[in-house]
Amino acid sequence: MRNWIAKHDVFTKLLSVIAAVILWSYFMSIENPTRTLEYKNISVQLTGVDDLDNSYNLKLISGADATVDVKVSGSSSRLATLTASQIKVKADLSDTITAPGTYEIPYHVILPESGMTCVGRTPETITVIVDRMESKTVPVIVQYSNDAPSGYVFEEASLSTDSVEITGPETELDKISSAVVHINTKDLTQTLTDNYSYQLVDDNGDAVDSNNISRSVASITVTIPVKQVKTVPLSVTFSPEDASNDVTATISPKEVEIIGDPATVEGVDSIPLGAINVNTAENGDTYEFDISVPTGVSLNAGQPTSATVTISINDAATKSFTITDISLNDIKPDDTAEVVLETQSLEVVLSGSQRLLDSIDVEDISAVAEIASQDLSDGQHTIGATISSPDGSTVIGTYSVTVRITRESS
Numbered sequence: 001m002r003n004w005i006a007k008h009d010v011f012t013k014l015l016s017v018i019a020a021v022i023l024w025s026y027f028m029s030i031e032n033p034t035r036t037l038e039y040k041n042i043s044v045q046l047t048g049v050d051d052l053d054n055s056y057n058l059k060l061i062s063g064a065d066a067t068v069d070v071k072v073s074g075s076s077s078r079l080a081t082l083t084a085s086q087i088k089v090k091a092d093l094s095d096t097i098t099a100p101g102t103y104e105i106p107y108h109v110i111l112p113e114s115g116m117t118c119v120g121r122t123p124e125t126i127t128v129i130v131d132r133m134e135s136k137t138v139p140v141i142v143q144y145s146n147d148a149p150s151g152y153v154f155e156e157a158s159l160s161t162d163s164v165e166i167t168g169p170e171t172e173l174d175k176i177s178s179a180v181v182h183i184n185t186k187d188l189t190q191t192l193t194d195n196y197s198y199q200l201v202d203d204n205g206d207a208v209d210s211n212n213i214s215r216s217v218a219s220i221t222v223t224i225p226v227k228q229v230k231t232v233p234l235s236v237t238f239s240p241e242d243a244s245n246d247v248t249a250t251i252s253p254k255e256v257e258i259i260g261d262p263a264t265v266e267g268v269d270s271i272p273l274g275a276i277n278v279n280t281a282e283n284g285d286t287y288e289f290d291i292s293v294p295t296g297v298s299l300n301a302g303q304p305t306s307a308t309v310t311i312s313i314n315d316a317a318t319k320s321f322t323i324t325d326i327s328l329n330d331i332k333p334d335d336t337a338e339v340v341l342e343t344q345s346l347e348v349v350l351s352g353s354q355r356l357l358d359s360i361d362v363e364d365i366s367a368v369a370e371i372a373s374q375d376l377s378d379g380q381h382t383i384g385a386t387i388s389s390p391d392g393s394t395v396i397g398t399y400s401v402t403v404r405i406t407r408e409s410s
Helices: 002-008 010-031 049-056 354-359
Strands: 034-047 058-062 067-075 088-092 101-105 108-110 117-122 126-144 152-154 163-169 178-183 192-196 199-201 220-224 226-239 247-252 255-260 271-277 286-290 297-299 306-313 317-323 326-330 337-341 346-352 366-371 379-388 394-396 399-407
Touching: 049 058, 049 126, 058 163, 126 220, 163 178, 178 192, 178 220, 226 247, 247 271, 271 286, 271 306, 317 354, 326 337, 326 399, 346 354, 346 379, 346 399, 366 399
Parallel strands: 034 088, 126 178, 226 271, 326 366
Antiparallel strands: 034 067, 058 126, 067 117, 088 108, 101 126, 126 163, 152 226, 178 199, 192 220, 226 255, 247 306, 255 297, 286 306, 317 346, 337 399, 346 394, 366 379, 379 399
């Protein structure tokens, strides 16, 4: 080690460095030369901003974050401890601004000690923009990302407010035409209620910078009623219950569209119109029914509100009955005439379902012949008869009876 130190003359070199430092320190303490340093991006402190609002209803739009670069000259010892945060730059707005516009404002550089001088600045002035404060009401518009899925419809959205009041610089307010709420409606199949922020846009739908604009409400509650549309068949029931195989019902229309809350609509498979008594129905009979939908759903727009049901007798049969219940109805009686019904029985053929015909007794069938004895001469006459049979049966053919009129000779 001693050989290495001796070989490289370490002590001599170390003494030289120490001597140089001592000589430089001495020189600086005696001479202390003047230097110039540049300090960048120093924030400008603005005064009089509140006066713009209070006195002229003006708001600072641009320039609040202005920065400048300054060059400071001074002794080396003083600049050695000077930092950018110690340099203050101030600009007063109250004396020069009284109306909206763009202004070039001078500023003052304040240094922390005497003996320092600002010898340069960039830029020479700062640019500020001010505008008059106004208020405006704009409508709220809801925009959906997607149409309703197949089988569903979106009804008109309800909003917690239909418009919002905005306050801000006049030139910026003039650009704004509406407040738009954007809602993601992809795969939406249930009624939606939620709070949404909104965007201020111009006539083209482009967003407007709203940093300087205040709003009456921060968010809007939107409810989108979602309804399901479903096609369901119409139906009828028959009484008695075991008679459904005897008839066929043709319903017009066969089906209708209903609309309502999805949970309710999903449970509706058909709409019953009412019940038909098969025992009283005849082939070709028609019935009119109002279409009544369950609570919670309604008929979709344009759907019929009533339906027609036509009855056809399945496998209609015929059966003959020998009846004796025959009567005369003399609508113009002649007191001098003796009217005698010579027909004592009629063979009547009825058609209908086999089940119905089998249930009919001969006593359930009657015939009535209507005559006017005043208009009839003496002798035998054939008169048409009307057959009455149980409901649901049809009389086949026409029937008549024979009567004899006699009068005493005067």
